Each structure stands twice: as structure tokens, then as C-alpha cells.
Amino acid sequence: MTDTFKHRGLRQKLVETVKAKGIQSEPVLKALGKIPRHLFMDSGFLDHAYQDKAFPIAADQTISQPYTVAFQTELLEIKKGDKVLEIGTGSGYQTAVLCELGARVYSIERQQELFKKTSKFLPKLGYRAKKLIFGDGYKGLPEEAPFDSIIVTAGAPFVPKALLKQLKIGGRIVIPVGDDVQTMTLIIRKGQKEFEKHDYGEFRFVPLLEDKN
Secondary structure (H helix, E strand, O other): OOOOHHHHHHHHHHHHHHHHOOOOOHHHHHHHHHOOHHHHOOHHHHHHOOOOOOEEOOOOOEEOOHHHHHHHHHHHOOOOOOEEEEEOOOOOHHHHHHHHOOOEEEEEEOOHHHHHHHHHHHHHOOOOOOEEEEOOHHHOOHHHOOEEEEEEOOEEOOOOHHHHHOEEEEEEEEEEEOOOOEEEEEEEEOOOOOEEEEEEEEEOOOEOOOOOO
């Protein structure tokens, strides 16, 4: 669990790369510069930890590309104390970014193996989500709703209605929608039944899984 001077230098280079690609939010860039991404990856991939690429992790999942993490997070416009629902805890890297921004994070993971691993690992790094849940992301977390924002970190064939219901009025959901290639989609809840939708280009994610374990 070491974070060396070299790692910190590589992180700053990564921040510059992500900034050059258009990420402007200082809090988001600062979070990327602080979080030791190499600790979220298997030791065999340590050399790749600060490249702007996605990499395989356990259970056939991936740790998202840092630019993608920054892009989604920037769209959420998180303020300190916001209540955020994350669908797809994965390695916990995105969770750590949300915690670093001062969000109260509720995160759901569908893969038992990842859920167990990340639940133990995040607190060791000092990142404490309000709740890490093993469950079905399509259903969200109705008992904790409403949320200021919701982030989905896997490709969904459609926007689950349950998630829209759990969003506060004025709240934002960022979700990649599509089958093979996804369109990054931002939905802002304007009223009880009124939603505003914005599309932000193509990304590739692992698929969002329904109950299968």
C-alpha cells in the first residue's frame, strides 16, 4: 500500500493529460491528482496505472479510463455534502473520486467478488462511503432516495425508470446508454415528470448487469 514520489509525479502527468482533453473542473482534477490509482489495480498492471486507459480488474470488469471518470464526474457538478448514488462500484476508484469531492456516496455493486474486495479496500485508503451495497443497480436504492445525483458506471441499454424516480428535482443523472457503444447521457430532473436530456458523444463501458448472481 505504498504511494511513492514517483507515483505522485505520474499522477500529475495524468492530470495534465486529462486537462488537455478538456476537463476543466479544478476539484475533479485535484481528486485525480490525489488518489493513488495504482493501488486499485492488480500489481501486474502497475506500469499502466497512470496511463489514460481502462484496464481489466476482477470478475471480467474494468477500472474506467481516468478521462471517463473525470468526464462523468464533471457532468454531475457535485457540491460538498451532496447525496450521490453510484451504480457499479467496481474497483472503487470512481467511489474514491466522489468521496474526495465531499459527496455522501451510496454505491451498488452487482458482482459479489468485487463487492467483497472493494468493501474492505476503500476504508483502508480512508474512503468511507455512506453505504456499499451488493445488489441490482437497475433498481437503485429507493429506501435512501431522493439523491442529488446518480452516476452509472456501466453501459445501460436504456435509462432505468427506477433511477429517474430516485432523483431529486434539480438533480442530475449521468449514464452511458447503448449496447455495443454508449452515448454519455446527462438527464436533469426539472419537475415531477419533467426531464431535460443532453448527449455527450460515444464511450465504451462494460454492460450494466441485472440480477444474475
